[in-house]
Amino acid sequence: MSDLPISRRRLLQTASAAGVLGASSLGLINPARAAGLTIGLIYVGPRDDYGWNQAHAVAAKALKLVPGVKVVEEENVPETVAVTKTMESMIELDGAGLIFATSFGYYSPYMVDAAKKYPKVQFRHAAPLWSSKDPTNAGSYFGYLDQAHYIDGVAAGLSTKSNKLGFVAAKPISSVLSNINSFLLGARKVNPKATVQVIFTGDWSLPVREAEATNALIDAGADVITCHVDSPKVVIQTAESRGAKTCGHNASQAPLAPKGFITGAEYKWETIYKNYADTLAKGGTLPNMMAGGYDLDFVQNTPYGAGATPEAIKAADAAKAEIKAKKAYYVGELKDNKGNVVIPAGTSYAPYAPWIDSINFLVEGVQGSTT
Amino acid sequence: MTVINPMSSEAGTTLSPVRVFFDQVRTASEYVIIPLLALAVTCILFSGLLLILGQSPVDFFELLWRGGFGTPFSWQNTLTRSSPLILTALCVAIPAQLGLVIIGGEGALVLGGFMAAITALPFLGWAPPAVVLSVMAIAGVTTGAVWIGVVGALRYYRGINETISSLLMFYIAIAIMNFFVEGAFKDLANPNKPSTKSIGDANMIGKIPGMDVHWGFVVGIAVAVILWVLMNRTTFGFAARITGGNIRAAKAQGLPVGLLMISACAIAGGCAGLAGFFEVAAIQGKANASLAAGYGFTGILVAFLARQNALAAVPFAILLGGIAAAGGLIQRRMGLPDATVNVLTGLMFVVLLVSETLYGRIPLFKPRES
Amino acid sequence: MAVTELGWTGVPLAMFAGAIRVSTPFLFVSLGECLTEKSGRVNLGLEGTLVFGAMSAYAIAYLTGSPWLGVLVAGIAGSCFGAIHGFISKLPKVNDVALGIALMMFGTGSAFFLGKSFIQPQAPHLPSIDFGFWTSIPQLKVALQINPLFFVGLAIAIAMSWMFRTTRIGLIVRMTGDSSATALAMGYSVDRVRLLATTVGGFLAGVGGSFLSLYYPGAWNEGLSSGQGLMAVALVIFARWSPMMCFWAALLFGAAGAIGPALQSIGISQGYHFFNAAPYILTLVIMIVSISPKRSLRGAPGELSITR
Structure with missing residues (x-):
């Protein structure tokens, strides 16, 4: 009898493999x-x-x-x-x-x-x-990270001394542009003098150029750096070593910058995948579209680091409450950085407005070009 | 000095035709048996590596076989992946016969695909697909031919090393494509993946009937056959190979070395441009950053594995396509990182190169001395 | 932190800073390749050596806490790759260019394979020497924090050109590269000279990789090199096989790489793809302008397969 469990297991394996193939x-x-x-x-x-x-x-x-x-x-x-x-x-x-x-x-x-x-x-x-x-x-699932970048901007706007913020970005595509714009709008909400300087590296993972871009931004006077590249480690590390403050992206980079980390924009994919997992476990059908931001707990901000000033924390927490209540921050009149009016006075776009998904400009106050 | 031609003396003796035939088979089999031996050695070495890592070599090679060649689906997967590799390998193999090492074929592929996509734009909506596709193919091939042709011209007229200039021009090609795809030719329908306007489903090249493989595979084989004939059975090819053997001797004999170099490079670039055309016309429908998927660089590997022989490029492209196809299955089933198949390919390449030293050394394959 | 805005004058300063920051890996790899090619072999595989060096240096620095030990291990790993190349290419009928491509694939593949678990941890960085104590301009102060490996590279470049010019070893290497028959007639083993040159060349390339992962940009991931090793090998032809020219070529390449980010930082970003491609465009233009068919091969070793 001792060899039976083995052979039975083998039998089951073969059977299930055949079953999968057949099915x-x-x-x-x-x-x-x-x-x-x-x-x-x-x-x-x-x-x-x-x-x-x-x-x-x-x-x-x-x-x-x-x-x-x-x-x-x-x-x-x-x-x-x-x-x-x-x-x-x-x-x-x-x-x-x-x-x-x-x-x-x-x-x-x-x-x-x-x-x-x-x-x-x-x-x-x-x-x-x-x-x-x-x-x-x-179907699609997505987290609106621009909302978390907006919170980053609020915190950064009150943490900067030079009023110049730096943004290292991979490519001028809509999702990146909306993060840059949100970062600026957040900063402008609390600090009307703030500007954002953006540098595009041209691709999602180019560590040497990301480091060079970070140095160039700091040399040009930026004292808070954030980014939208695949792996922000190099940007955050370089900025920290130059004594600049940082906001993260994608995941928590707090341990990389013990002195200058303010906060960071993070996805909370686990909310979505857990939701899917629960649905599957119950035998339910997956929805075609599952997209959300702060209100659905699909995005979050990294816990504040040493770089965040008390007033920055207060303002950022207040802004979070507003975002959760779906308060619009794309509010007219808003111009792009070439002087064209992109949102006329009296119009505004609340979070999740499809308009935000197809942004192809940089708002006034951002220095940089989309081509 | 009297030179005795062994061929003629052999023909003059009384060897039976059957025996001559078997002799030829025996000597030719060298080119099959030695690579197979090398593949076997690679498998043994790699198995050792897997055993050190605590993985089962049996599982690995079983999955490699199944993912690449074991099922009809796997075969189609493999052939689809190998189609661009045949053409990019030719981009390396043809100039190599003249002793030129071109490593920037990826640039010609990218620009060829880009030009094919934008040349189609004025024809969309009114011209029949055959016209659109012909225009695109001409644009792709011409662009690639000019791009690598320039490399050949720079080599001949300015003495600039073709390896370095083709590499530099690859980076420049990427910059050109990105500049236009993100700028003047950006289609606003793809806000998150800057691309040119799609040529539309109606204009796409279809699949080979009964298969899930596009026509680029057949065209690739046809081009390989044509170029093999060109390089081995025509005066052009003969002159090219003399140039590759000894450039001074070629010049002394009055061969048009410059013309040969530039046309070989242009043919090469045309092949890469054609690969770019198929990427656009058979797969993506538009040009974007995904054109630079590394086919040009894998093509270098294929060409060297095929010892710069246009026909041999086909089986080696299929082999590498199969390894790439199986790579995914191996990742999924064994939990090994994607780099595993790169290690295997690198090792296989090294062993195959070592095996080159065996040619002509094994008595079994030597022609019988009369 | 009081940062004065430099505007346009920031661009040359950024290029200077970039030249010093970015050039070191190019310098080490091209010096290694220069030595190899001077002996009559081409090792295109130094890209793989660089990547493997970067990974092993980072792993060792993380595991032991000593970045300099990481540098050493990267060099040793690099010399193993060099020795494999040197050993196999001495077999008859083996093409050294093809073997280089094979080893590039094997090197990067193994580095990615073994390096997965070292992407996330933080390894200690190499220190830098502060030469900016005299200035109060913060941008310049930072630019003058220079890693010792930069000076080691410069010293090797000087020593190597002196070696090729005046020493017996240099003469032997050059002779092997120019005419194996002569070297053989003089009683030197061509294969052994080339094996040693390729091994030392691999060591240098490995050290170049350690600079990438342990100093600038100072992290290990799979996109770290993005072709720098291949480009450095190409720079040797650009530098016409002169170690000092390799040094200047590496500096030029680093400086050109800083143009893109520097121009964008002062607000000029239209056509950033071309600024970012500046190193490649500049190198090509300089070659077209400066090389003529008659002079192009001056300094080229006669036995080199790619220049024949």
Whole structure:
């Protein structure tokens, strides 16, 4: 009898493997039933990059705790046909019934096409791109980080002495531009003299150029630095060594800057992934769109560091309460930094307004160009 | 001095045609058996590495096989990934026959794809797909040809090393593409991924019937065959290889060395530009930063593995495509980092290079002396 | 912190600062490649050596707490890669350029493989020497905080050019690179000279990598090098195989790299992609202007496969 458990286990393994294969080829996997569900997670960079990808990988661990769910992960998948093939491979070879694609560029055409090709598989993508015209087995989830950058700006506006804030950014795309704008609007709320100088590095991970950009901003007089790049470690570290204050991005960088850290804009992906996990455990259906900011606990600010002054903390906490109440901070009349009126007087855009998703300008007070 | 040609003397003797045939098979088999031996040694070395890490080599190679070649799906995955690699490998292999080491094919691919995408714009909406695609293909190939052709011209007229200039021009190509894609040609429909306007589904190149692989794969093989014929069966190829063997001798014989260099580079760039065209016309539908996905650099690897032979580039492109395809499965099933397959590829390349030293040294493969 | 705004004058200062901050890895790798190529071999794999050096230095500094031990280990790891290259390329029919590309792949692959768990921890940094004590301009003060490795690199450049010019060892290396037949006739083992030159070259490239991870930008991640090792190898051709020219080329490259961020910091950001590509554009333009077909190969070792 002693060898029976082993052989039985082996038997079960073989059986389940065959079952997955058979089910996938027939398209029988029901995403609504968690038991036996395989979830595929796709990352654009290394899972431990101390930034965007790591934030997802850490939060997605919640999915692994759901009984009967198996999670498979693949990292460094470029936004090319490679992601199509990765999704298909997860479906065909691993029997995945739910795919999380965590990078912007995965959505169109790759994920949309895959959703059409595999109507029985569910797809979710980490950017607010899904619309009702897209396949119903696809969907989006997203946190509005610009709200947390707005809080950063409020705290930074009262922590600066030179009134010059520096922003190291990867590319002039909408999500980056709206973070820069929110940072400035936050700072201007409490300090009308504040300006933001932005430097674009041109790509998501260029450590040497990020360090150079940080130095250049400080040399030009900025005394608070923040950033929107994949892995903010270099920016925060360089600024700290130059004696500048810092605001973080993506995840907590507080330990990197014991002297100058003010606060940071962080996603709270775990809220979303836990929500998904609970839904799956109950056998429910995943919503097509799940996007939110402070009010839904999808974003947060890093606990204040030594760089935050008492009045900055007070003002930032007050601003948080306003954001949670969905108070608009894109309020007319607002001009861009070329002098065009982008919001006429009397108009305002509350958090989550679709208008914010397609921002392609920098507001007045930001020095920098979008091209 | 009398030179005895062994070939003619052999033909003159009474060897039976059957025996001559088997002799030829035996000598030719050297080029199959030695690489296979090298692959086996790579597997043994890599297994040792896996055992040190506490992983099972059996699982690893089983997954490598299944993910790359073991199922019909895997084959299509592999072939899709290998299509751009055939063309970018040709971008390295053709100039290499003249002794030129071009490592910036990625730049020609990126600009070729970009130019293909923007040349299509005035034709969208009214011209039939065949016209749009032809215009795009011409634009892509021409741009690539000019881009690497310039590298060849700089080498010939200014004496600038082609390795360094093609690398520098790769960085410049990326800057040019990003400048226009984020600026003048930005399509506001993609606020978070700056791209040119999409050419539309109707204009996209379809898949090979019955397969999930686009036509770029077939075209890549066709181009490889044509270029193999060009380099091995024509006067152009003969002159090019003489230039590659000894440039002074080529000049002394009155060969148009400059023309040969520039045209070989232009052909090479055309291949990379064609790869860029397929990225746009068969996969993305538009040009954006994803064009620079590293195909040009993997192509260098393929070309060197294929010993700069245009035909051999095809199987090696498929091999590397298969490894890339299986890489994902290995990550998912074994929890190994993505760099694992890079270590394997690097190791395989090193061992294959070491195996080159065996050619002509094993008596079994030597032609019989008469 | 009282920072005076420098405006346009900040750009040359930033270029000066950038030259000193960014040049060191380029300098070490190009010196290593210069030595290798002078002996008649090309090692394109120094990009892999640089990345592996950066990873191993960071890992050792983190585990032991000593950044200088990290530098040493990076050098030793680099010399192992160099020795592998030197040993394999001496086999008949093995192409050294191809082998370099293979080792580049193997080096970066292994560094990424082994380096996963060191991305997050913080390793101690290398110290810098303060040469800015005399000035009150904060920008200049910071620019003059210089890492000792910069001076070590300069010293090696000077020593190497002296070695090539006047010493017996330098003569042997040059002779091996120019004509293996002559070296053989003089009774030197061409393979051994090249093996040693490639090994030492690998050591230097490994040390160059340690500067990246332990000083500037001072972190380990997979995007750290982004092709710097490959570019440094190319700079050797640009510097026409002269160690002192390698030094100036590295400085120029570093300075040009600072143009983009410096111009953006004073508000000039239209076309930032081209400012960021300045080092590459500048190098290409200088080559087109300064090299003529007759002079291009002056100083080139005669046995080098890429210049024949």
